[in-house]
Structure formats: C-alpha cells, structure tokens
Amino acid sequence: MTATRIEKDSMGTMEVPASALYGAQTARALVNFPISGQRFSRPFIRALGLIKRYAAQANLELGMLDEQRAKAIMQAADEVINGELDEHFVLDIFQTGSGTSTNMNANEVIANRAAQILGKAVGSRAVHPNDHVNLGQSSNDVIPTAIHIATALETRATLVKALFSMQEALGEKALAFNDIIKIGRTHLQDATPVRLGQVFSGYARQLALAIRSIENAAENLLELALGGTAVGTGLNTHPRFASRVIAAIADETGLAFREASNHFEAQAAKDALVEASGALKRTACALFKIANDIRLLGSGPRCGIGELLLPPVQPGSSIMPGKVNPVMAESLMQVCGQVVGNDAAITLGGLSGNFELNVMMPLMAHNLLQSIALLAAAATEFTKRCLTGLEADRGRCESLVEQSLAMCTALAPVIGYDRAADIAKQAYASGRTVREIAMEQQVLPEEKLARILDPRPMTEAGIPGKTR
Numbered sequence: 001m002t003a004t005r006i007e008k009d010s011m012g013t014m015e016v017p018a019s020a021l022y023g024a025q026t027a028r029a030l031v032n033f034p035i036s037g038q039r040f041s042r043p044f045i046r047a048l049g050l051i052k053r054y055a056a057q058a059n060l061e062l063g064m065l066d067e068q069r070a071k072a073i074m075q076a077a078d079e080v081i082n083g084e085l086d087e088h089f090v091l092d093i094f095q096t097g098s099g100t101s102t103n104m105n106a107n108e109v110i111a112n113r114a115a116q117i118l119g120k121a122v123g124s125r126a127v128h129p130n131d132h133v134n135l136g137q138s139s140n141d142v143i144p145t146a147i148h149i150a151t152a153l154e155t156r157a158t159l160v161k162a163l164f165s166m167q168e169a170l171g172e173k174a175l176a177f178n179d180i181i182k183i184g185r186t187h188l189q190d191a192t193p194v195r196l197g198q199v200f201s202g203y204a205r206q207l208a209l210a211i212r213s214i215e216n217a218a219e220n221l222l223e224l225a226l227g228g229t230a231v232g233t234g235l236n237t238h239p240r241f242a243s244r245v246i247a248a249i250a251d252e253t254g255l256a257f258r259e260a261s262n263h264f265e266a267q268a269a270k271d272a273l274v275e276a277s278g279a280l281k282r283t284a285c286a287l288f289k290i291a292n293d294i295r296l297l298g299s300g301p302r303c304g305i306g307e308l309l310l311p312p313v314q315p316g317s318s319i320m321p322g323k324v325n326p327v328m329a330e331s332l333m334q335v336c337g338q339v340v341g342n343d344a345a346i347t348l349g350g351l352s353g354n355f356e357l358n359v360m361m362p363l364m365a366h367n368l369l370q371s372i373a374l375l376a377a378a379a380t381e382f383t384k385r386c387l388t389g390l391e392a393d394r395g396r397c398e399s400l401v402e403q404s405l406a407m408c409t410a411l412a413p414v415i416g417y418d419r420a421a422d423i424a425k426q427a428y429a430s431g432r433t434v435r436e437i438a439m440e441q442q443v444l445p446e447e448k449l450a451r452i453l454d455p456r457p458m459t460e461a462g463i464p465g466k467t468r
Contacts, residue, residue, distance in 0.1 A: 007123050021088040021122065023108035023129060029101035035094040040102060040362070041369050045089050047149040048106045049080030050249050051142055051226065052133060058244035059135050069132050072114035085109055093366045097352070097359030099143035107133040136237035138229040140267055140357050145226040147365045151276060152221040152255055154369060158376035160211055163283070166379045167207040169387040170290070174200035181455045182307055182397040183404045190404040193455040196307070196392055203290045210283040217279040220272040222256055224249075228263030231356040270358045273368055274350035280371045281343040284336035287379065291336075294386065295329035307397050311389035328386040335378040342367035401455050407434040410452050410464040415443050 004015045009024035016027050053074050060070035079085050088109045095101045107129035112122045114133070120126035127133065134142075178197030183190055227242025229235050234242075242259050250257040260266035300306035301324075316325035345367045349360035358364075401407070405424040411434075412420040427437045435453050439446065452465040 005123050016123070020090075021085065021109040021112040022090065022105055023112065023123065025101065025104040025129075026091065026108055029091050029095055029105070033092040033095045033101070035092045038093045038366065039089060039091065040093065040365065041150075041373070042083060042086065043150040043154045043369055044146055044365055045086060045106075046081050046083070047146040047153070048103070048142070049077045049082075050149060050252065051137075051145055051245065052106060052110055053077030053081060054245045054248040054252070055135065055137060055241075056133070057248060058241050059238070061244065062238045062240060064135060064238055064241075065132060068118065069114065069127050072117040072127060073110055073133055075117055076110045076113035079113060080106065080110060085113065093362050095362055097361060097363075098139050098357060099146075099362045099365070100139035102362065103134070103137075103139035103142050104129065136229075136241045137226070140230055141225040141228040141263070143361050143365075144267060144270070144358070145224045147273065147361065147368070148221045148224055149249065149253070149257065150365070151273070151368055151372065152218055152257075153253060154372045154376075155214060155218045155221075155276075156255070159372050159379075160214060162376040162379040162383070163207055163211050163214075166383045166387065167204050167211065169383045170200050170204040170207065173387065173390060174198075174204055177392050180392050180394050180397050181401055181459060183400045183406065190406045192406050192409050193401050193404075193458045195459045196397065198459065199293075203293075206286040206290065207283075210279070210286045213279040213282050214276075217272075217276040221276060222258055223260045223266060223272070224257050225260050225263060225266035227259055228267050232263035232267050234263065264356065268356050268358065269353045270350050270361070270364060273364050274347060277343045277346040277364075277368055277371065280339055280368075280375060283375060284339035284343075284371075287375070287382075288333050288336040291329040291332040291382065294390070295326040295333075298326055305400075307393055307400070309391040309393055311386060313385050326386075328382050332378045332382045335374045338374060339371045342371045402433055402435070405434060407453055407455070408438075410458055411438065411443070413463045414452060414465045419443070 003018040005018045006013050007016045007024040007027070008014075009028070011024075011028070014024040014027040016023060056065060056070045056073035056077065059065035060067060065073075076085075089102070089105055091101050091105050110133045111125070111127040111129040114127040115122060115124055118126055174197045176197070177200055178195055180196040181193050182196050182199075184192050184194040224242075224246050226245055227234055227237060229237050246257050246259050294308060294310070297305055298308040298310040310326050310329075312324040313327060316323040316327070346364050349358070349364040349367075352358055352360040405428055408420040408424040408427075411423065423434055423437045423441070423443070427434045430437070435449070438444070438449055438453070443449070444452065448465060454464075457464050
C-alpha cells in the first residue's frame, strides 16, 4: 500500500500520495483525465516555472505578498524551471481546455515545496496555491502565456539553430557539386541538363525562406496574455503586475516579450499559434521535398537513378544481405508527416476560441512544441548522418545526361521544334543518343553541333548556337 495524505480544495477532500507535492485539484484531474499518458513537455513546464517565479517577485515588489512566502515561492519555482520537480507534474494533455488543471498542478507543487522550504508540512497550506502562488493570475492568462514563452524559446534555441546548420550543409554541397552536370527531371521524366550544385542551391534557399517564415511568426509570439486574468479585463491583479513579470521574463530569456496590446484578443484567440504552426508546416514541406529528392536521386545502387551516394548508416534488410536503405531521409519524411498532422490539430484548436477563451490550449501547446522538437531533432540527425557525408557519382550523372532525349531541346531553336522532336523519337526508337542521330543526319556542321549539344551551356540562360 502506498502511503497517502488528505488534501482539501473547494470541492472537498482527496487522498494524495504522501510523497507527492501536488494537491487535491491535481488529484481530481488525475482521476478525471486518464486519457493518453502524455504529459506537458519540459519546455512548457519551464515556462510555467518562469511565470510563477517572476509573479512572486512582482507581487513582493508591489506589496501584494509578504517577503517570507514570496522568497519561498521563488525558490520553489526555480526548482520547477530547472526540472527538479518534473515528477510532480503528472497530468494528461487531454484535460480541461483552458489548462486549468495543469496551472493548478503548478500552483500546488510550488505551494507545497515552498511550505517545505519554510519548514512547514506538505499540505499545511502555509503557502496557498491560489491565494499566494496564483496571486494576480488566472489559468486563462497563464496558460497562453506559457505556450508563447515555451514556443518562442524552443524555436530560437533548437529549431532555427538546427535549420541554419542544415542550410549551411546544403550550401556547402551546392558549392562542391557546382561543376557536376546532371539531367533535370520534370513530371518524373527527363528534362534539360542542370548542375547538381544548382539543385542544392535551391534546397538551401528553401530552408532560408522557411527560417524566415518561422522567425516572422515567432515575432507575434512575443505578445503575452498575462495580466488579463479571467476574461481579459485584469480583474484581481495589480495594474503594474503583468508589465513587471513580463519585463523580468524578457530579461531572463533574452527575448523581447511584451504585454499584449489587447488582452481580449490574447485570451479569446490563438491566431499567433496557428500562424506559428503554419510556418512549421511550410518547413515540413520543404524538408520533405529535400529528403525525398535525395532519397530518389540516391536510388539504386545499380538499378535506380544513382546520381547521389548516400552514407550507409545501418543494414537495410533482414532478408537481403548487403542492402542499404535511405533511412535518414525516411525518418525525416515521417517527422514531416507528423508535423503536417499536428498542424491540422492546431488549426482545429485555433477554431475553438469561444467568446472570451480558447478551450483547446493544451492540445495546441502539445502539438506545437512536439512539432518544434521533432523538426529540430530530425533536421539535426539528417544533416549529421546524411548531408555531411553525401557524395555524387559524377560518371553516372554525365552518362545519364548524354543518354537523355531532352538534349534535343537545344537543337530546337536552330533546326526547329518539329525536326528536333523527330530526332528525339528516332533516338528513343533506336536506343541511340540524340547526338548520334543528329550527326548521322548531318543536321548541322559537326563543330556547331558539338557546341550546341555541349550540356554545360544548357545549364545557363541563353540560346545555344545563337546568343548567350
């Protein structure tokens, strides 16, 4: 039998494990929401700790809280920030839509830990979860504030950093591969030649634009709902409370957090989170395209395209000896699929701002922070285990260019579209190259034909044989 104690809230008493720092409201929520077993992530719990820590400091400075309790709350909140009390944050993501249960989980844990610090018994209410830890706050402004803080911090600390590293690696490959000419492909069919470096420069640019969209969206996350309390009016909070708390959090984190210009928007709507998720979805689309292209260009090794040589990282088959698969690309693509799915859930959450409050905030927080964590981790590993060691098969690239029927495209401005198309058809039917058929038919002097069918100029703007 696990030892228990009795704690009380406004609905009565509840049995709580004796070793737990949470109280009756958390215990009720544990009973009510045994849904998924998924808890709020470390970045979110840290953000809650930051709010509670600087709320106590502001209330002390404003004369709303006595020094002894305030300092104990601040010390307990520091432990939450540092992850020392994570085992006491026990609630499921799928709970009350305002996140009230988790806000009270934080209030109870900090209150009981502060009581311990003061030499009082856990459950004694020497520090009260509502009257002292939650002073000047409501779940309705704390939870959206925590989501914004956690999302903005994780975006900067992990995701943008990982994407910059990936962009840099792609840029390096663009330079390294710039003299390698390969066949282009549109509609999965042969198209005109392109330099492999040009292809990778396109990938690098995709990531640069994705990073820009993430940073632009993150700017709107810097507005915080704290100070609106229940419905945005600021009832039961000191007029200078929110500005003091937010200034302290901004100083602590290095991000320019500011109080929302309109608290009614900040609590009733979650458009900034929808926008942030949209930027993550855009990034997922870019990463999926890059990973899938690299996977396909590396297909083979003998019977596929085989223009790229992917680093082997693990055996690919339990039955086919020697098989190696593009597992890092597949991992990244699956993450991108999850992020797109998360965005759909976040969009539905954004639709649920009913009157003065959104009621799907835990869902939005979980999915948004998961998307950030997944993209950052997958991009990091793909860069390290695939891009860094990626090589090109120069001979394969050049061979496929010469075999391509699209070589006749350079002939069209000189001999006409119809005659060039006829050469392509003959080359296809005979299994020979466009060059061989054109030489055989003497469509142009040999020197001029060689100049026009040189694939290098085809990778730049201009008309072969006419102007450059």
